[in-house]
Amino acid sequence: MPVLKEVPAEAQVISHRLMLRSGMIRQQASGVYSWLPFGLRALQNIIKVITRNMSKVGSLEMLMPCIQPASLWLESGRFENYGKEMLKFQDRHDNTLLFGPTNEDMITDVFRHNIQSYKDLPKNLYHIQWKFRDEIRPRFGVMRAREFLMKDAYSFDIDQAGAHKSYNQMYLAYLQTFHDMGLHVIPVVADSGVIGGDLSHEFHILAEHGESTIFYDKRFLHLSASKSLNMEEVGSLYAVAEEKHDFNNGNFLEDEIASSKSIEIGHIFYIGTKYSKAMKAVVNDSNGNLVPVEMCSYGIGISRLVAAIIEANHDEKGIIWPSSVAPFTVSILNLNMSDDKCNELSKILYDQLLASDVSVLYDDTEERAGSKFATHDLIGSPYQLIIGSKKGASDIVEVKNRKTGKIEELDINLVMKLFLND
Structure with a gap:
């Protein structure tokens, strides 16, 4: 890409x-x-x-x-x-x-x-x-x-x-x-x-x-x-x-x-x-x-x-795809690739989404957080799962709705329910 x-x-x-x-x-x-x-x-x-x-x-x-x-x-x-x-x-x-x-x-x-x-x-x-x-x-x-x-x-x-x-x-x-x-x-x-x-x-x-x-x-x-x-x-x-x-x-x-x-x-x-x-x-x-x-x-x-x-x-930030035609429904943004906990949570969500047939893009690049946010707002996946060191330590994932801009903090065990019910 x-x-x-x-x-x-x-x-x-x-x-x-x-x-x-x-x-x-x-x-x-x-x-x-x-x-x-x-x-x-x-x-x-x-x-x-x-x-x-x-x-x-x-x-x-x-x-x-x-x-x-x-x-x-x-x-x-x-x-x-x-x-x-x-x-x-x-x-x-x-x-x-x-x-x-x-x-x-x-x-x-x-x-x-x-x-x-x-x-x-x-x-x-x-x-x-x-x-x-x-x-x-x-x-x-x-x-x-x-x-x-x-x-x-x-x-x-x-x-x-x-x-x-x-x-x-x-x-x-x-x-x-x-x-x-x-x-x-x-x-x-x-x-x-x-x-x-x-x-x-x-x-x-x-x-x-x-x-x-x-x-x-x-x-x-x-x-x-x-x-x-x-x-x-x-x-x-x-x-x-x-x-x-x-x-x-x-x-x-x-x-x-x-x-x-x-x-x-x-x-x-x-x-x-x-x-x-x-x-x-x-x-x-x-x-x-x-x-x-x-x-x-x-x-x-x-x-x-x-x-x-x-x-x-x-x-002004980029594309906002309707879910039915979006290249990816979900983008996972791992904000700290050197953090084992961030990697673990990202991998768990990635594997679960794939297993549930939800199209997912995992951003595992070494880019800074601001650059990742800009990239994923540009490409427009309907949802972004944002995983950082501070909240990730407590198993918390930020879920961003690209269309509304609303961000919700969820325990990782509740994230999948959101997409299976979507």
């Missing part, structure tokens, strides 16, 4: 600064990053939350390749009009390939070769894969990178009613997913862009340095972040992306609407038969007729989410 004391000059936004300072990432090229061990743990924890919620709605995980044949994109009609963001190249046999920026074309090909009957529908498939879009101006660290990790899911239904049902199911799953990450999201009506389709929602969090601007009912600010939103509650409130905002079209008062900078962390689309018609992804319906399937597409930018979570959870 190569922690930096100085603020990197190239970092313009808070999340980029804190990710570099806490040793989460290292830039290898413009918009391309290595994820170091601390950062990778955050990615993996976010993936756990996503996969749990995808399983709850019956979405099946698979894995498609990063490299795609251009022939699929030519067949769908997207190859020439996607734009310069698509990275194209030739292999040694002069076949045109591309580094996938998205997977609608490929998943349609997978579907059409494996499912032929309405009896096998609905079907929802997803994967988690690195993608590449050759952004003209990568910036803000992993917030706007060229290479990024995405969860993209695709649903297939026999008719439009089924597709809308799948869409609404995933809408709720996204609300729950982001809630489980400790985020307060605002789902806004949005354009579908190059994906296509005529029903689209983006999921945003408010952030001072966000790239987007959204307009939303001020009542969103009063909705409790401690509970999951539902479609009825959300559907009654105005929330749109900037390009969809129109005061002259809607039953609302202008003084009820707020605008804020925001970060998009998820996007869902109803795309209908755009790809299934072009690529002949058809199934037999109940009357034996061949019909194109109705499709929806659902994306979450996982690597982008890490930065978004930090933008929403930090203070």
Whole structure:
């Protein structure tokens, strides 16, 4: 964990600064990053939350390749009009390939070769894969990178009613997913862009340095972040992306609407038969007729989410991780490595936490106490167990809540109860 004391000059936004300072990432090229061990743990924890919620709605995980044949994109009609963001190249046999920026074309090909009957529908498939879009101006660290990790899911239904049902199911799953990450999201009506389709929602969090601007009912600010939103509650409130905002079209008062900078962390689309018609992804319906399937597409930018979570959870000292995605739940700070009692207490707690499957980071460096405090406030573990010579002699451990700053003194025998009940 190569922690930096100085603020990197190239970092313009808070999340980029804190990710570099806490040793989460290292830039290898413009918009391309290595994820170091601390950062990778955050990615993996976010993936756990996503996969749990995808399983709850019956979405099946698979894995498609990063490299795609251009022939699929030519067949769908997207190859020439996607734009310069698509990275194209030739292999040694002069076949045109591309580094996938998205997977609608490929998943349609997978579907059409494996499912032929309405009896096998609905079907929802997803994967988690690195993608590449050759952004003209990568910036803000992993917030706007060229290479990024995405969860993209695709649903297939026999008719439009089924597709809308799948869409609404995933809408709720996204609300729950982001809630489980400790985020307060605002789902806004949005354009579908190059994906296509005529029903689209983006999921945003408010952030001072966000790239987007959204307009939303001020009542969103009063909705409790401690509970999951539902479609009825959300559907009654105005929330749109900037390009969809129109005061002259809607039953609302202008003084009820707020605008804020925001970060998009998820996007869902109803795309209908755009790809299934072009690529002949058809199934037999109940009357034996061949019909194109109705499709929806659902994306979450996982690597982008890490930065978004930090933008929403930090203070002047560093990151404040929500427990569900924190790289480590607990940091143990041994303030005196030359003290046998401090070493003994630290080792006992470390072993007990590991045995109880609580993720724990043990700081056994020779740094001074002030330096250790600064480091662990920076990296943001939800709890710090502080073990010093004076209190340690009486088996007392200081337990610091990183979010509130509150410190509680506990006998070592009571510390584990705190985390097993958390």
